[in-house]
Amino acid sequence: GAVVSQHPSWVICKSGTSVKIECRSLDFQATTMFWYRQFPKQSLMLMATSNEGSKATYEQGVEKDKFLINHASLTLSTLTVTSAHPEDSSFYICSASTASGGGDTQYFGPGTRLTVL
Amino acid sequence: GQQLNQSPQSMFIQEGEDVSMNCTSSSIFNTWLWYKQDPGEGPVLLIALYKAGELTSNGRLTAQFGITRKDSFLNISASIPSDVGIYFCAGQNYGGSQGNLIFGKGTKLSVKP
DSSP states (O other): OOOEEEEOSEEEEOTTOOEEEEEEESSSOOSEEEEEEEOTTOOOEEEEEEETTSOOEEOTTOOTTTEEEEEEETTEEEEEEOSOOGGGOEEEEEEEESSGGGOSOOEEOOOEEEEEO | OOOEEEEOSEEEEETTOOEEEEEEESSOOSEEEEEEEOTTSOOEEEEEEOSTTOEEEETTEEEEEOTTSSEEEEEEOSOOGGGOEEEEEEEEOSSGGGGSEEEOOOEEEEEEO
């Protein structure tokens, strides 16, 4: 149980375009979903937290207008990188938790590798 | 904010050897977690610790939650080649944004057959 999927697993796009990444909890309902970013040889950095049906809470330094997060259902959250630039190239990982506020075990997706040319 | 110091940064060991890594924090956590990440994959939860002093095993892995709630260690016994990967510790508290995970910088484990 507690499987989280992401789609796509990798994407290459041109600078200036927008890219949408999906995160799904397959066998449980995720009250809270988290989006992380990981640069090569670095740890995971939390970008934002979203609770189903409400606006996402962004970490300091993360532009909410650039990284649009939608958590429309208890099994799906999406991250849209708008007007992507090469510096947005990174490994994006989502996680899902059954507890409101995230005070419960987080289960991670397999990640999405974004390359912006 | 809270920060975790994870050490060592990397280890290169012989198959069959035991491995030990640890994390320390300047402040307390209610929960300590250990994850393993393979290249190009998301982290996979190995062990979760919920109580100060708790010692928990998962196969060849053993982890302990420090009594002060500011540290944790992970041991791997009799390492095998598939243990290769990056191990992350993470601390977590309860409620609101405090439920967020704080990750260590990772320990990269390489195992020589």
